[in-house]
Amino acid sequence: MKRILALVLVVAATLLARQAGGEGLRTAALGLGFALIAAALAGDLFEHLWLPRVSGYLIFGLVCGPSVANIISRSMARELQLFNGLAIALIAFMAGLELNIRHLRPRLPALLRFGWRTMALLYGGLFAAFWLSWPWLPIDPAATGLARLALVVLLTTVVASFSPTVTIAVITDTRSRGPLSEATIALVVLADLALILFFTFSMQAVRWALGGAAEQTVGMLPRVTWEVIGSLAFGAAAGSLFALYMRYVGRELTLVLLALCVVLSGVGARFDFEPLLAALAAGLVVENIAAPGSVALKEAVEQGARPVLIVFFAATGASLHLDALALVGVVALAVWVLRLVLIYAGTTFAARRSTIDPAVGRSVWMGLVSQAGVTVGLVIIVATEYPTWGRGVEVLIVALISLNELVGPILFRSALARHGEIARMDAPAPLEAVADPAGT
DSSP states (O other): OHHHHHHHHHHHHHHHHHHHHGGGGOSHHHHHHHIIIIIHHHHHHHHHTTSOHHHHHHHHHHHHSTTTTOSSOHHHHHHHGGGHHHHHHHHHHHHHHHOOHHHHGGGHHHHHHHHHHHHHHHHHHHHHHHHHHGGGSSSOTTOOHHHHHHHHHHHHHHHTOOOHHHHHHHHHHHTOOSHHHHHHHHHHHHHHHHHHHHHHHHHHHHHHHTTOOHHHHHTHHHHHHIIIIIHHHHHHHHHHHHHHHHHHTOOSHHHHHHHHHHIIIIIHHHTTOOHHHHHHHHHHHIIIIISTTOHHHHHHHHHHHHHHHHHHHHHHHHHOOHHHHHHTHHHHHHHHHHHHHHHHHHHHHHHHTSOSOHHHHHHGGGGGOOOOTHHHHHHHHHHHHOHHHHHHHHHHHHHHHHHHHHHHHHHHHHHHHHTTOOOOTTSOOOHHHHHOTTOO
16 A cells, blocks of 8 residues: 555656646656656555566556656657667676576577477468468558568568567566576577577568669678677677676676676667677676676676666556557457467477476466567668558557567566566575576
8 A cells, every 4th residue: 555655646746747847847857767766666566466577667657658648758758768778788688697508508408499399380370370361461461472471471570579678577576596487588588599580581581572682682691690790799708808897896896787788788789789699698708607606796786677677667668559559459469369379389389399397398488478679679670671561560560569568577477486486575585596596
């Protein structure tokens, strides 16, 4: 009750400040302060109801955003999204810290077999459904032949994507440790690497099928190599420098960690590096080579992560487009159900034909539902390059993401709770668990 009252008071105070100050107070500063306080209260309320804090941040942003109450205006939501790069880099860095190669090595072949079988069934099912239903999809129903084939492959690639950002954020926010957490992180990270490759090739196929320049196709392989290999190398170098700082200085780690994430997201983007891959590589280097199991680093991550996660997911919720969901509601709902069924069927099929833990195999599908971050960036690329039919892809995918963002975290938290991997939020993590999260 106290949380609800506090949330109401914060909302009322913000509304009064906006009315008293007019447009002058409709700035990112007001939105940032409001999001940090009110979204944190909403997250606490959701955790009290045994729901993910992340869902609380998202739903808070949605309700207070321009699509509903408009407390956070559209301009404020856009300005809050300046934190997106920092948040994605931080979340990816945390994912790298969770991937202890020495611990995962015995299970890595099984996870790879499980992953490709799941993705094969998901891609195959989506491709067949989109090909057969193409005339009724709000994209380019008149496309035929190679053009239709390329467009279907592109749409399949984007719809099949997962969200490392949301999945890792739920694990971090609940301080989960265990086989399900580790397997899910490994799967979404590997799937994200595959997504970048598949999307690059499918976009080139679309350009070729629609009469794009031949030189774009010729230069495809160097660009993919630069984006993937260059991102990993840049991240590994940045992670090594951070590890040296930890070893020889080791002070104000939270601030230095946030500065590292700013470099990975800002500087890396200038050289066409993928921030998520770069930050993931940095985390892998720190965890597996430079400073494995550092208690000080884990504490720095926990101190820096929560405010960044609050702002990131509150801004994401405020940016969810209910108008897009209303525009293609029936089609988006049908695609959402199809994707959900195929993910469940794919993981069930893969679990029966691999040596992965059967309990993990039955539940891991719940961690693969969410979509965000990278997927949004991909559809923006499509819509910018092909504004005619690309707008249809963007509207459909944004509506699909809106559904997955609201449902995915709740499903995944329930799976983590069922497996007993969620730590008590009112108690500090045991030092031995923090020092060696893999249990090695």
